Amino acid sequence: MFKFVSGFYCSIVNMERGHSSGVKTPPTRGVVQKSKNKTYQQSYRSCLRASSRFALTPALTARRLNTSRRAPRLHNITEKVRPEHLDILMKTEWKLAYVTPLYQFRHTQLQSYSRQLSEFIAAEKQQGLAVEVEGLQSSFRVSFSVVPGMTEADDDAETVLIQIHSKPMFARQDKPQKPVWSGWLTCINGNPDYLQSLPQDFICLPLFGSSGSEVLTRLVQSWFQQTFDCCFGCLEISETCLHWLAALWTNCHSESSIQRLKLIWTIPVKPVLQVTYTVNPQDAWDLWSDIRKEPGEENEGEDGRSVDIEEVTRFIQGLKNHFYKHFKLDLSAGPLQQVSTALGSAKYSGRIKISSSRYMITTLTLLTEGALLKMPI
Incomplete structure (x- = not known):
């Protein structure tokens, strides 16, 4: 009716x-620098078991989303962000997660990270841990790239886009690989007090979005955790x-x-x-x-x-x-x-789709704030 x-x-x-x-x-x-060891990883994983809402952090129960924020402003980011990057960011529904600061992550090493993650996925596939994606896949190629223009404050680290390409095992040799998974890490208008308190060897990109196979998402997160001593957790909105x-x-x-x-x-x-x-x-x-x-x-x-x-x-x-x-x-x-x-x-459930580039910064600012609050720090 x-x-x-x-x-x-x-x-x-x-x-x-x-x-x-x-x-x-x-x-x-000026906080104490964290060491890369199993104890540190286990302590973070124990924190991840604590349930919390987006506006309330288990470790920092006095902190909540800001009670006042600037009214949305038009941001013509098309002048700064490449069309192909905007195309990816705006045509996809993303599953959100938070990620703790990355130890010794370098934006200048993205080509090396592309090769390392490709090798990691290949190794996991040989061990039978990388389940097939969209049918039998012959190989996976990973690309890391910076998204210029996707920052707002001086302390924000540059946004990083990750794509995994592949093609069916029995496809023609001249057939190009296609993206089967995409993800990004970003920090838009991050809390300056928190960002400035991090040791020099840590980069904060707290908001993680992924689109594609859950298996590939877990593999990407696993590689990041092993390589940069970080942890991921679900980010409900x-x-x-x-x-x-x-x-x-x-x-x-x-x-x-x-x-x-x-x-x-x-x-x-x-x-x-x-x-x-x-x-x-x-x-x-x-x-x-x-x-x-x-x-x-x-x-x-x-x-x-x-x-x-x-x-x-x-x-x-x-x-x-x-x-x-x-x-x-x-x-x-x-x-x-x-x-x-x-x-x-x-x-x-933690899924977001941004359909207008002009208000993308406003939306990502709110989500970045929520990711920082959710982290078990």
């Missing part, structure tokens, strides 16, 4: 039976972070149409309900604009008004109130699982 009320559209799906209904709702306005993305992306609507604001909640009832809430972009903008216009909320930063967590909370609560008015169902009863607009999409 589907219902419509001007401005908003919503569907409710019974996760077990597949039944659905919908509605639109009306609009309203917490509900707080999803709220931030919904608000920040909506804030961009006047300059770049978000086309629609789509939010998905999971309500823990029996059977479980999935609620998909799609908001007309102008109605989302009107609600956000009214919240931003409220007296006493002026907060000018160096680059214009900042956005506060109180505004974000009121925005999300306003959307929930509209839903409750028509369905008598409180969305606060379940977790927000996904947010998407024309600018990108993000899932609680």
Whole structure:
């Protein structure tokens, strides 16, 4: 069953039976250097077992996502980043992870790292540990490259792109290899106090994205851990972070149409309900604009008004109130699982797709902050 009320559209799906209904709702306005040994690796792995949300770190329980941040600004990174790099970054959904600082990683040694990782994968394949990817593969070729222009602050290390190429074993000899796995490590607007406290031999690229075979992802991570004495961990995108993305992306609507604001909640009832809430972009903008216009909320930063967590909370609560008015169902009863607009999409499971280069820096800044907070340091 589907219902419509001007401005908003919503569907409710019974996760077990597949039944659905919908509605639109009306609009309203100097640390100690770490040694490379098994004890260090084991201590990090023990930390990885501790569960935590994106906004709360098990080792640093007093730290949370910033409660105020700059409003999104247009970044014309197409002038700095090569088109082929942007093409890879923007056409893929990435699975996120955090990675601890890399010991003795050098951007000048990427050609050597390409050869080492290729040899590592080949060795694992000979031992039967590298499961076939997209059919029988004859060989794997790895390429590391720097992505110039993908930094924002002076302390940010250059973004590194990794690609694994291969071709079917029985393909013609003249057939070129194709990418079967891609990944990147980045640090955008990293915490300067933390970055400056690292010893000289450590490089911090805390945000890791991967796309492709899970087996290859594990092999790449294993090689990094053995080579640079680092550890990887799953990076969920917490509900707080999803709220931030919904608000920040909506804030961009006047300059770049978000086309629609789509939010998905999971309500823990029996059977479980999935609620998909799609908001007309102008109605989302009107609600956000009214919240931003409220007296006493002026907060000018160096680059214009900042956005506060109180505004974000009121925005999300306003959307929930509209839903409750028509369905008598409180969305606060379940977790927000996904947010998407024309600018990108993000899932609680740690998957992100960035669809607009002009706001890529804003999105990656938030995710970098979350990666640094999640690290068990």
